[in-house]
Amino acid sequence: MERTVNNAGLLPALNRYFFSETTSLNLAVIRIVICTVVLFYNLNVNMFIVHDPAIAAIQKPSTFVQLFSGLFSLIQYRSRLFQYLYFLAAACSIFGLFTRPALLVFGITAAYTTGLCAAQGVYNHGLSLLSQIVMILAFVPGSTRLSVDSFLLWLSGRKNRQWSLWEALTLKSTPYPLWGFKLIIILVACTYFTSGLSKVRYGGLKWLDGKTLSHYLDGSASPFTPGIKPMHISPPDVPEREKWKDGFGIYSYSYGNRLKQPSMIKLGQSLAANKVVISGLSVLTVVFEMSGFFLLAAGWPRTIYLFGAIMLHTCIGFLMNLPFTEYRILCLLLVDWKWLFMQIKGWRFRRRAI
């Protein structure tokens, strides 16, 4: 059950929002599932090590990767040792042995290795958020429940002997403050918000006319259809002062749609052909993403948004082969299932959503 601090005013409201207490196991479940997902999607941890010094010389790693490049230089010279460290940290994080240090090492090594991939030109947006969540779990209360650490403490008799094993693993009689869960929610909200914002920030309000989305759905961006597919773009009215490099003035690179399933390609093409539908989908996508801060409100707003996000990723997965499974799993984990079941059953249940 959640305990709340009852006072009026902004500070007490913030206090209540971040430091209300709960006995929920959701952070422990998030630890187990998210660490497993990160491990699954980043299993080939040495894949982005560059052994060609010439190529290594032209990479520009991010500040985060540079910060840890000294510490993890063994990935270059002792890659097997780095692999052992990575898999050991992953296993300890999932099962909860030396949980906090393991989470910290796993989070940093996961972000570091996927950061090497970003330095080579492909930014893994799924794992960039998830590896941050792993690092967050190393610091927040509530993430070490359901762990081998709890079991060992119970076994050694350092926890109340009268507790059953389940009580010792879940610590159901010991509430913890919610701020860790709220921090994850805020990061996810920021991610969705900025994703919607970027479309109009860099593409302008004309992004809403649906033509950009049409480009990706009508086969123009498919690498599997015949013909050359140049990927760099510019508007037709580049100012003269911006043409000094090549006489054209290139603004950006575009992406591809690597969908192969014929029925989905056909569906995408029919959506792209209907101006009203494609424009409506563009507006809906941007409005939905920019409404990410609905996630901050517990209860129905967050629940509806999370299911909406799962639907959005599923549709994009079908139409553009970008399923963002990592995000869909995260959204499922952020749903307060206990609260939702009570609402659906219509029980007069006093527990508030977290």
Add this chain to the structure above:
Amino acid sequence: MKKHEKVFAAFVMLAFLVPNIYIICKGKESYPFTPAPMFGHYVGDSTLFYSIEFTANGKNFGTDHLNNHMVKRMFFDQVYWSVDPESPLGNFDNDSKQAFENRLTNFFSAYYKHLTSDTAIHRIDLSVTQYNRKYQPLAKHNVGYYDHTTGKFIHTWKGR
């Protein structure tokens, strides 16, 4: 909760939120922080498309190297740079012909070593082809060339 626990909580929250919010405001990715700029560009009926090509002794390296979209993205984001001041990709106020030549010199001197052991190749040309929305070629410009004997990239397109 005790006061020091709240201070610790505030510290951890700020440690994660500040870099994320900073990168969102700045608008340029720095892994693992991102303003999520995917598909953040406009493609309309009159949008122009480009391919950037490397050729040496008539041999086009595009097929085996530049068709690799990782190399294409890395090259554009980290070496060639966008000319759009608002771009989330590489673009900086202080760019100039000299800085452009220096970046391409650094890139090609490393890339040349990776690319070939063929000592007969002394020069790699960099060109850009422009296409319309239907991918029909409109024009091709030679941007410059990397001279292996001097180890320098020469920007031949007349600019500032």
